[in-house]
Amino acid sequence: MEKGQSFKTITEPAKKIRIFREADVIVVGGGPGGVGAAIAAARAGADTVLIERYGHLGGMATGGLVNIIPNLGDIYGKQHIFGLCQELIDRLDARQAASYPEKKDWGTTDRKIVERYLDANLRHFYVRLDPKGKEIVLYTALVDPEVMKDELNTMVTEAGAKVLLHSWGTAPVMDGNTVKGVIFESKSGRQAILGKVIIDSTGDGDLLPQVGAEYISKIDPALRISHLCFCFWIVNVDIEKVDEFKLSHPQKHEELMQELTSLSGFPFYFKTLLKTQEGVIWFHPHLECSSQTDVEEMTRVDITSRKRALITWEFLKKYVPGFGKSFMMLTAPQLGTTGGRRIVGEYMLTEEDMNRDEPFEDTVVVFADNDRGELSLKHPEMYIPYRSLVPLKIDGLLVACRAFSSDESVNNVFNLIPHCLCFGQAAGTAAALAIDSDVSVRNVDYGALRNSLIKQGVNLPGVKTVDKPTLSREKV
Numbered sequence: 001m002e003k004g005q006s007f008k009t010i011t012e013p014a015k016k017i018r019i020f021r022e023a024d025v026i027v028v029g030g031g032p033g034g035v036g037a038a039i040a041a042a043r044a045g046a047d048t049v050l051i052e053r054y055g056h057l058g059g060m061a062t063g064g065l066v067n068i069i070p071n072l073g074d075i076y077g078k079q080h081i082f083g084l085c086q087e088l089i090d091r092l093d094a095r096q097a098a099s100y101p102e103k104k105d106w107g108t109t110d111r112k113i114v115e116r117y118l119d120a121n122l123r124h125f126y127v128r129l130d131p132k133g134k135e136i137v138l139y140t141a142l143v144d145p146e147v148m149k150d151e152l153n154t155m156v157t158e159a160g161a162k163v164l165l166h167s168w169g170t171a172p173v174m175d176g177n178t179v180k181g182v183i184f185e186s187k188s189g190r191q192a193i194l195g196k197v198i199i200d201s202t203g204d205g206d207l208l209p210q211v212g213a214e215y216i217s218k219i220d221p222a223l224r225i226s227h228l229c230f231c232f233w234i235v236n237v238d239i240e241k242v243d244e245f246k247l248s249h250p251q252k253h254e255e256l257m258q259e260l261t262s263l264s265g266f267p268f269y270f271k272t273l274l275k276t277q278e279g280v281i282w283f284h285p286h287l288e289c290s291s292q293t294d295v296e297e298m299t300r301v302d303i304t305s306r307k308r309a310l311i312t313w314e315f316l317k318k319y320v321p322g323f324g325k326s327f328m329m330l331t332a333p334q335l336g337t338t339g340g341r342r343i344v345g346e347y348m349l350t351e352e353d354m355n356r357d358e359p360f361e362d363t364v365v366v367f368a369d370n371d372r373g374e375l376s377l378k379h380p381e382m383y384i385p386y387r388s389l390v391p392l393k394i395d396g397l398l399v400a401c402r403a404f405s406s407d408e409s410v411n412n413v414f415n416l417i418p419h420c421l422c423f424g425q426a427a428g429t430a431a432a433l434a435i436d437s438d439v440s441v442r443n444v445d446y447g448a449l450r451n452s453l454i455k456q457g458v459n460l461p462g463v464k465t466v467d468k469p470t471l472s473r474e475k476v
């Protein structure tokens with residue numbers, strides 16, 4: 001139930017439930033934020049349990065069919081995101097499950113390379129304008145979500161964390177303002193896990209209303225993060241034939257796409273660049289909605305979008321050469337959620353911070369800022385303080401997912417897969433450190449936290465990174 005709503009109620013009878021386990025760190029939600037947190041906490045020696053409601057890890061990045069890890073480097077070709085995120089990409093790469101521009105091409109204006117990404121409709125993820133207005137290529141990776149599910153299982157369990165799949169974290173265990181554990185539901189019934197630090201990585205900040213934390217859920221409907229999405233794959237497409245048709249009959253193709261739109265179909269799709277996914281195209285339609293956490297609204301969007309996805313496939317198969325033998329392979333098991341609740345933390349990141357070029361004393365990660373046009377050229381780096389993961393007033397809790405403490409303009413740019421993996425890595429490391437040094441997560445020593453992250457390969461201010469910018473920032 002959201003703040004300010006009132007309903008008729010019943011009182012649940014109090015009952016004793018089994019304590020399934022005690023742990024140091026409990027992570028609720030196994031998306032990019034949650035896996036980052038669980039791996040980091042477990043590697044740092046904390047006894048860690050990860051609870052995930054579905055049968056796989058990865059959240060939107062796998063079950064949501066959102067399989068692009070963008071903004072790893074900035075417009076100047078400089079890599080910013082290293083650490084666990086880069087490790088994951090390397091591990092996927094070793095399994096032919098990742099595709100990205102060669103390092104020498106980060107920041108290139110070479111038309112052949114730029115065109116490769118434009119042709120796949122992947123401009124938004126791979127191509128930006130440099131200070132001279134020329135199109136350049138970014139360091140972004142595209143990954144295979146099925147291999148990623150398996151690789152994440154391996155990484156989390158290798159780190160020593162206990163994973164509980166098919167388990168919904170439903171309620172916190174509270175002692176005053178301190179979170180002491182989580183109640184979860186599964187086919188084994190309702191059980192509790194008690195822990196020293198609880199990390200909310202549900203993406204939506206599911207624990208926030210229940211622990212009594214201050215949070216924000218209002219989002220401007222004009223922003224990307226106000227949408228629900230319904231992603232799906234059509235496979236066995238003869239892409240060459242589709243391209244030939246588009247080239248030889250541009251007007252006919254355009255008319256068909258207009259007709260598809262008028263039938264409520266989705267005309268925009270991405271072509272995969274993975275060699276192992278020939279003939280696959282993906283759709284990521286964004287859908288306006290009144291709430292991303294209201295069950296009735298989610299149901300409405302799911303039902304109507306499924307119909308629209310089938311309308312799309314049937315139309316393409318019937319009218320567009322190349323789709324004749326295609327079939328609808330998969331609709332995302334998880335409805336795409338882009339925003340949700342956001343914690344009010346010890347530090348709330350605002351639009352002003354995006355134009356700030358000074359690191360914080362508790363900076364735990366530096367992101368590439370690529371999505372704000374001219375402003376990104378002037379401010380290609382964004383500093384994230386640890387305090388944006390620490391809720392006000394509530395103890396024993398960290399937030400490591402897209403629910404980090406940020407206004408909607410910051411969240412709209414920095415809540416993507418690589419960002420959430422980094423929040424997770426910082427939160428998991430901080431949780432283990434707090435337990436080790438017997439302090440609350442609020443009072444973690446920033447220096448010790450940063451040193452530990454640096455040792456893990458995270459790029460932090462004051463540490464030399466591997467790549468020199470290909471262009472000078474002075475030219476802006």
Ligand SMILES: Cc1cc2nc3c(=O)[nH]c(=O)nc-3n(C[C@H](O)[C@H](O)[C@H](O)COP(=O)(O)OP(=O)(O)OC[C@H]3O[C@@H](n4cnc5c(N)ncnc54)[C@H](O)[C@@H]3O)c2cc1C
Nearest residue numbers: 029031032033053059060169202203229336401402416417
């Ligand atoms: C259509 C679409 C396209 C996008 N495109 C991209 C893109 O190309 N690249 C990119 O980087 N980002 C993209 N994003 C954004 C990105 O996917 C998310 O912002 C990112 O995945 C957020 O990570 P997270 O860990 O915060 O949350 P999520 O990925 O949502 O993961 C949350 C996890 O917690 C689990 N969970 C939730 N509630 C509970 C509970 N109560 N108990 C137990 N488990 C729970 C969920 O099942 C899930 O596994 C896109 C999003 C959408 C919807």
